[in-house]
Amino acid sequence: MKGAGRTTRGGTNAPAPSVAEQLELRPGQSLELLKALHILTRDGRINQDSRRKLKQVYHLFQFIEPLLQELSADGHAPLLADHGAGKSYLGFILYDLYFRALGRGSIYGIETRAPLVEASQELAAALGFERMHFLNMSVAESAQLAAMPERFDIVTALHACDTATDDAIAFGLQKRARAMVLVPCCQAEVAACLRQTKALQLARTPLAELWRHPLHTRELGSQLTNVLRCLYLEASGYQVTVTELVGWEHSMKNELIIARYTGQKKRSAAERLRAILAEFGLLEALGPRFGVPQGA
Known part of the structure; x- marks a missing residue:
């Protein structure tokens, strides 16, 4: 019956959770x-x-x-x-x-x-x-x-x-x-660039299989984008943590990036950022977006 309590294992009726309890107010x-x-x-x-x-x-x-x-x-x-x-x-x-x-x-x-x-x-x-x-x-x-x-x-x-x-x-x-x-x-930009350039540096290697199928191209582009973002933040003086926001049943876009400024700019992050862009043929198209100037 509507509004009735819940039956517990002991057989007693417990009151139904209030709206405040359900929403954790x-x-x-x-x-x-x-x-x-x-x-x-x-x-x-x-x-x-x-x-x-x-x-x-x-x-x-x-x-x-x-x-x-x-x-x-x-x-x-x-x-x-x-x-x-x-x-x-x-x-x-x-x-x-x-x-x-x-x-x-x-x-x-x-x-x-x-x-x-x-x-x-x-x-x-x-x-x-x-x-x-x-x-x-x-x-x-x-x-x-x-x-x-x-x-x-x-x-x-x-x-x-x-x-x-x-x-x-x-x-x-x-x-x-x-x-x-x-x-x-x-994220769609990196996937579009991958489709256009076919990541020339890797085209003749088995790694090209990572984006041969359109669905894989989209997922790889999304993953690669967030990796580049984290490296960019680290190169700019931030300490970065990556985790899940909620369970996957609540959202498919679930990656949470938390960056705290420390002032310690990581040279290794900047070097890896540039290397990844170059390896995937993205340096010219996306270098400036991630702080890597043309010709650097």
Whole structure:
């Protein structure tokens, strides 16, 4: 019967978990925000279609929260830029769970789709999230905007498509970000280059089998892209950790890259980055994107 409790092994009826328990809500977390994001329906029931997205955001928050705690110490007001923000699930949850109680710091959501930016602006105003800012522009455009802060503490990009993750990295480097938290999505550029050049250096070796089939080309391109990103970050003075965001049943785009600035630029990473680009015939096309100038 609807609303009945659960039967435990001992045969007793235990009360069904509440919405708060099912969503693992923290004390004081805004239910109105979850309704506005369509994670909960207006009558407070769980929207199952959005539950997977929320789980991803919660897991990402668990990685970002320790960084925020460290970077907001001694009264510092942390600045966070969220690129490819979409409906700003991540930004709103971060603000609700951390920035709101902290009482200082700001979040900037960057998104190219104007209707999503307008909706986020209206929602932030309705909830009184005064230190959330939304910009309708590309990542590259936001880096050149005079009104943007000169430096950011954290740069995030959750499932920013194709080269948008690279743009977020470039933004983080320009803004001297102290940490970057990236979950790449649908990388296609390297795969296109592999198809075009057939990786001339390896064409006559058994390694060419790695991208003979189109599906393998796409997967290899995705893997290679993230390897290049990690080497680029290490060569730029960041300590890099790569792990899974959530279980594969929740997202096929599941690789999480966490980079913390140490200032120690690894020469070996720069050398391997250049060598991999050259080996796969990508040096001319992609060298500048990863900090390897032409003729270097």
